[in-house]
Amino acid sequence: MEDEQSFSDICGGRLALQRRFYSPSCLEFCLSCPRITLRSLTAVTCSVWLAAYGLFTLCENSMILSAAIFITLLGLLGYLHFVKIDHETLLIIDSLGIQMTSSYASGKESTTFIEMGQVNDVVINEAIYMQKVIYYLCILLKDPMEPHGISQVVPLFQSAKPRLDCLIEVYRSCQDILAHQKATSTSPEGGDKIISASNRRSHSGMGAYWHRQEDKSEQDHDPASRIGHCDYVQSFMHTR
């Protein structure tokens, strides 16, 4: 079962979120980034060639012009192959793990798979990015030494950078599957997780944010900002 919605990213570009529901335990989200536009391509090409022509008039060496053409071509190929991400996919399989795939514009795909045994939780975090404060979805990994500690934070959808509404959709589905997985897991700490999962599920969407606040693992937030964000979230949820 597939459905598609359109959202916007933090800069205002259009994103398309495709959700594929394979089974109650397997879900896939595909977020498509805005394509490379003809306008930006033309602008870059023209600026490079103008600069090359300016150098040519100074140096009277025609190699500069051919070099500029080569640079443009190679730069475009390199950009498409290494930089420009076409779509990012998140595949969650209950009891197996979470897989993130980034597909580049040239067709290259880079995949990372995290086993469910290493996943502590999936949360929405906020961060200061240049001059903005943005939300991002991230996976918290378990610390092998400490049973309830966090060893690493893996951010998701880093190139697409969707806004909060899109993140909420993904977050809700992830939490459904994670709760189901923890309820049926065989690990010894499944017990406590079941309780917290049921707590989580008993609240509405607001409850999800409260759970996030109560999570002891957010070391990089001081209490003041946490409370402030909590207030903002409350008002945000009320106005929706």
Place this chain on the structure above:
Amino acid sequence: MGLVFRGAAEAGLGAASAADRPGPPDAVPNPTPTPPAEGADPGSSRGPGMVLKAFFPTCCASADSGLLVGRWVPEQSSAVVLAVVHFPFIPVQVKELLAQVQQASQVGVTVLGTWCHRRQELEESLGHFLEGLGAIFSHKPWFQLCRERGSKSWSCKATHWRGPASPAASGEDQVMLIFYDQRKVLLSQLHPPMALPDRQAGDTTASAGGLAAVFDTVARSEALFQSDRFNEGPVRLSHWQSEGMEASILVELAKWAAGPVCLFLACLLSLISAASSCRVFKLWPLSFIWSKLSTCEQLRHRLEQLTLIFSTRKAKNPAQLMRKDLIGQLADALIPVADHVAEELQHLLQWLMGAPAGLKMNRALDQVLGRFFLYHIHLWISYIHLMSPFIERILWHVGLSACLGLTVALSILSDIIALLTFHIYCFYVYGARLYCLKIHGLSSLWRLFRGKKWNVLRQRVDSCSYDLDQLFIGTLLFTILVFLLPTTALYYLVFTLLRLLVVAVQGLIHLLVDLINSLPLYSLGLRLCRPYRLAAGVKFRVLEHETGRPLRLLMQINPLPYSRVVHTYRLPTCGCHPKHSWGSLCRKLFFGELIYPWRQRGNKQD
């Protein structure tokens, strides 16, 4: 059929799933009914509706019906299927084989369930037959995988027997099928993620992460893959060897044949070259014919090249080996380069002897130092010109050793640079010594100027009362040294900069040599040609899914990125690292102490 199978309850169960388990029953000669074996693992505390994972090799997807053999990992609720045992078989022999494999490989291989590759016609009896097998090889949970021949629809069930007393209470779990390429997983090596440095590397008991358990199971079950369905043994298995045996035979043959073939070729070539240099072929009219046919000319040309490569005689003329006489060109280029460097140094000294950068130098000292260094350069140039006839031969002999590799050639280049810039090194030493002496003298006389003295016994500065004449001479000398300081300092600065430049070039070459030495070429080649051997992880792809059918995933190996390959398999380098930190380097420069940028092991210079 002579099987012991359960009563109507099983038939009822069989009927529920009989719709997808037909197939031609094969005769089972003399099956021995055994009580439910101890193959059942201790039950894990699972809730109902649990999804079990079955790792199924892609090579068995087209195999005929039979028993599934593999390992059950209760912690991950996953079953790793290793092979399929075909009908007909004797259960006792199957159990013997599994016991053997278990002993040989320390992997708990058991019968996990049944596999049914059905054709179009439905057969009820096979359903009951397969149910009966569950009684012979009882295992919790008992998997029943089924596939329609020629289509992509699969069905799988996992059931739990509760014993003959309450058969109706057996529960069914959902099964998720994960296909994996058995040969690739067998050969692959899983690398743990780098981000957690304190995690233990490589657990041997295969109970670490779920995927590591799968890889480990397959890798250690080599004993199971030795016999095949084409072999004439009592038990016929299907696994990755069933589809790949022919190709690997060819590769093996090629490998064995490579050694003798090369030797044979070398002998053949020597025979041919001996025969072709025979005098018979140089007689007229044969030689006339050979010279007219271009094929013969080309063959002779090629033969000459090959004999040259394979010959063991030393070359009479060094230029014979080079097509373009590179060594000669290099030797010709060296002398003018050395001359050019010497000329530039002379210009530099002339500049220093004048008014460099507008500074006013002490004329007498300037002239002395300048003339001293100029004479030194003159000696060096005459030495180079004396050596010039022999340079080409020396270079050729030295260049021969470059056949040991690029690193040797680079090291030779570094040594040549050191030898050619020997005069710069000498100048640096002279300038540094003079400057060092001056600094020490200045510091000592400065202490005298203030009425203090360095106490060698106590290693500290003490006050001291000097006589008047001591003070007078000391102050005089101090003044002289202070006013001569700029000149000496300038010479020292210039030659230190030149020396540092040479040291930087040599350091770059050494860095390059280190890099080439420590580059793991085999691992990089393996990553390029057989990327599945070095695995950073796995990636999953969801295959075509129909509602009501089990979820099917394809597990592929995610190869290690090149940066991690180099980082993990980097060879130990034998290079030396500089012993100074930046602070100590600056301190030494300021006080005029000599700098030895690297010390070779057992080669101390002073």
